[in-house]
Amino acid sequence: MSRGRIARIVLWLAGIGACLAVIAQARFVADLSSFLPEAPTERQRLLVDQLKSGALSRMVLMGIEGATPEARAGLSRSVAGALRADPAFAGVANGSTAGLERERDLLLANRYALSPAVDPHRFSVAGLRESVGETIALLASPLGLAMGALVPRDPTGEMGVLLDRLAPSGGPLVRDGVWVSADGRRALLVTRTRTGAADIDGQARAMSTAQSAFAAAASRMGGEATGARLVMTGPGVFSVRARTMIESEVTKLSAAATAVVVVVLLWAYRSFVVLGLGLLPVLSGAIAGIAAVALGHGVVHGITLGFGTTLIGEAVDYSIYFFVQSRRGAAARDARGLDAFWPTIRLGLATSIAGFSAMLLSSLPGLSQFGLYSITGLVVAALVTRHVLPALAPTSLQVRDLSGIGRRLLAAMEAARPLRFAVLAAAAASIAVLATRTVPLWDRDLASLNPIGEADRALDAELRAGLAAPDARYLIAAFSPTQDGALAAAEAVGRHLDPLVREGTIAGYDSPAGLLPSLATQSARRASLPDEATLRARLAEALAGLPLRPGKLEPFIADVQAARLAAPLGRDAFRGTTLDLALDGMLYRDEAGQWTALVGLRGLGGVVERAPIDAALARAAVPGAMLIDVKAEADSLYAGYFEQAVRLGSLGAAVVCLLLALALRSVRRTARIVMPLAAALLVVVAFHALAGNRLTVPHLVGLTLVVAIGSNYALFVDGMAERPAEDNATTLASLALANFTTVASFGLLGTSSIPIVDAIGSTVAAGALLALVFCAAFAGRAKPAGVPA
């Protein structure tokens, strides 16, 4: 072995080793947050934070179905009890008020700091008379029974005011003590996990905890629970499910695609040595690609790995050309193995890089990863083919002659020549289809990237509707350097929302200040509480004529005096209660140390009109406070990506054309390459339109890939005009082989249930096939050899 060969092999092995070391340290993720926007604006940053770890992302909705209503209620209670005791869950509600004693005690102890009704009027003679009179009226009702014991402590009914605020009317239906769906066929629970939806491991643990709590409860119940099952939805549940799906599909589809390629290569070459050598560039490229992503992005996404198969489709060509070449002259093989094809491969590589750059530059991290992976992988695969394969290949390497197949294909290609009119007709028909379509071609909805199936989304909507769970589409965010400042800002906003609630413009709002008033508000409320002597005197006057004697209200007087002297209610008081997490979601500090208070708006029938809210916000004049329409914001964010993908994709295509024109130095030849490609793209898009698929960012990515892969075919087919017929037969055979592996591997991706994967897979499989056929149809007639490419 020559020194040069050994040096190359050592260099290659060292490179692979370094990449593997990087990969060993890399973090692999499979959640969809990589396909969540990196938010450019303040609103969008808030939105993304909320989606990743906000209060809503922690919500897991559960339904218990099957068995009898009594069994479902019993299971709901058991599961709720078990989850309340579990550290993975910060809050569990199933409609039962049992187990909320701590929360009740906390509210009762701090009612004078918390109740928005507490003001100087409330404790005047007239105010006391009013509120105590209402309490006495309530005592006459059966509900008075529950509060009767509380009257001596709370004759003004502050607890009632608080509960009204915190548990607005219109909650879910209650049957057998627990929440049920409107049709009564499901028992419902709302839980909040401790970890956000982005922490998929935490979410997965919480889900399995819930399932085992359910299984344990069902087995304790015995036969009665037969047929009962627990269903769950929520952002975290979706993340877990998406990850499971991505992981299982990535493994399955990659394995299947690899198997197909192996079988095809074995069939073509009938040699394990050739197969092994043929896969080396692909494997090296994949390893280098993953390492590059790990270095560049810090994390590697599962979907990126899934597209490892895309490399097979393109990089396997290189080794195929190498083998084709190696047949032609064993003597000159070393170091010059690809010489004849190298300029074509180099140009194909350049056009592919131009195509993938469109993705590399995307600000959607998932796509950018994919671009980086593909570019690195292709470059490394090409270099390994050119420099390492010749060094590794045994001198006695026998590669099967494929020219027999090639000649048959060549004949077919000659016969296909009249098809160029059919291709033009198909392109024209596609333009007609696209021009006359009735539904929009593009889908700019973020949900189109959601890997969660229709059934799961329907279940989520059902549970949400049954629970009257907030969809939290509208949020008002207020900011401050301090927690108390954020609370004060939320209060200022709330003061201007109150009139809208009274007028019925909105149903209500949830403010962190409702649970934790600002210090100023707390001290104003404390200042409204009269001292003991004054309170006694006012009570005596207020109760004159009422059937309640002041003597019965000593506990009230004591509580009011205690409240006057109490230290302000702080955030810590909520630790260990279900209110703690509610506050966490509404009041938090970001990495920069800024505090955010989020006020959730409850619309009437789910609808919030923006204009009155904006007007109220303007009146409140809280600096920086803003209304966020979560859905609109998410959609506009995605639309931004969409525009960017279109822009970058078009730019990529333009660069590809430019590269071709520069390399070929012939407008005619460039047109002959570009035309079949454009026709292939048109037909694929028209096919999607006819199938009723609306195009998303992944479709655009797929189209870019078609340009990248198809331009390779076009270049080789174009080059055929310059080469001897014997070469052309082998070239065509290897093109067909490469095309078959591409179509098969992407076609497999097209069967995925993950929309992102399916969209790219189906687009590329169809596009690559059409591109080759169309290129063949447009090929120029073979010329005598000797004209340089």
Next chain:
Amino acid sequence: MISGHRPRRAESRLARLAAAIVAACLPALAWGAWDVGALMSLLAKNPPGNATYNEIKHLALLDAPVESSGELRFVPPRYLERRTTAPGREVLIADGDSLVLERGGRRMTLSMRDQPEIAVLVESIRATLAGDRGTLETLHALSVAGGIEGWTLTLLPRVPAAARLVTRIDVSGKQARIHRIEIQMVGGDRSLMLIRKAGP
């Protein structure tokens, strides 16, 4: 004619005797059967119905009784609606386990399981109206006094959940109609509900 008369008179005497015996026996039969079971099966036959009520509550906390009045509606076996019209408007619906309360423009849905106190009271009344002896006996020991034309059913709590709240409940009525419900609470509170126009 005479010959024709005799047998007829004898027949009528016999008939009268038979009637007298039957008449004499009837009260005895009625008295013999007039127990909790008989009252319950009588009440169980009640169709859905509306009534008006007046309630006076004597609360230990208050110096004067509080009064309320309104309408009741009962659909056997588990739907009871109490619609208060004075002094304020309020609706309480007990349907199965759920309790719906509307008051001051607000509507609240509660579960009786979570409101054991209200549940004891609602269940005592509702099961009485429905003649549901099984449910009543899970809470109380039952005894009945008087006759079908004027009876009093006394419920004495026999489980802690009920005994914590009520000392006794007396329900009186005539035939299948309930006229009066008196509830004595632990701690001295008591309420008296008078029901008019019971039945459909």
